[in-house]
Amino acid sequence: MSPGGFPRGRPALTFPGVPHTRRVDELICSAKGCRSQAAWQLLWNNPKLHVPDRRKTWLACEEHRASLSDFLGVRGFLRETAPIDDRDRLEG
Template sequence: MIKCSRAGCLSPATHRVVWRNPRIHTADREKIWLACDEHVDFLSDYLRAREFPVEVREGVA
């Protein structure tokens, strides 16, 4: 089982939160956090609040 990236969460991941920090990453660089259904909005909102480009994708494969 692949678990959620939210600190302390042990739930299975069901989404990929794909993001990058444009101040230090080139446009072709992607960072990925894995999220369960409960935390996908929390993690993506956290990144959007920092004005990072974010895309949520279904599945973890």
């Protein structure tokens, strides 16, 4: 785990208002140190910080899907898990 207890090493997607430059085939897992292509998106929010409809996204490869889901789930943050090829979810 990195400082602060987060299992990821980088944000999964760009910030709102910043041009999205990654192609879908270049999306990599959000787990710290992982360079594998992502197969899953984990949609989450922190109810203490975000309005109920807000969704943040972590990306996960097959190997890290469970551990990243568990990290978010135990905190009550995980809202949904969807395959990466559900492209309309990645655009938002």
